[in-house]
Amino acid sequence: MLTDPGLLRETLLHELLHTCPGCRDHGDRWKSYAALVNGRMGTNIQRTVKVEGEFTPLRREEVKYVLRCQSCGREITRMRMCKVVRAPWRYRCLCGGKLKRVQ
Ligand SMILES: [Zn+2]
Ligand SMILES: [Zn+2]
Structure with a gap:
């Protein structure tokens, strides 16, 4: 949404x-x-953007959102709603793989 x-x-x-x-x-x-x-x-239309940094896993109880790379399986965790959670299709894993929200 x-x-x-x-x-x-x-x-x-x-x-x-x-x-x-x-x-x-x-x-x-x-x-x-x-x-x-x-x-x-004055818009900022972009191609997909690679997600930089913040790949460090958070403590499990803090994790609210999880995105998983469809290529390497890397999980990107977030404590709160942010751009990558809202629109994962605009982002790519560092390996170039597509991200899918799994939680
Ligand atoms: Zn496009
Ligand atoms: Zn990946």
Whole structure:
């Protein structure tokens, strides 16, 4: 569930750009359109972002959210709601694998 209006707008714009001719992936054309929209609308449309740091496991009782890498199985734990928990599809594990919320 997306609750952040800015993030929701950027996610929709991100997907909308994929419907433009030659924008099925995040190639140069997609990137140039994203930069154009970001400049005009002050948004921050990005390709997926790698999750940096904070891979350290928390004490089990503090863990509220768990994301698991679909490639290497690494678990990313969070104590509270944050961007990566809200929109895991926008992020990648350090190995480049896709993240899936499992808890
Ligand atoms: Zn995309
Ligand atoms: Zn991984």
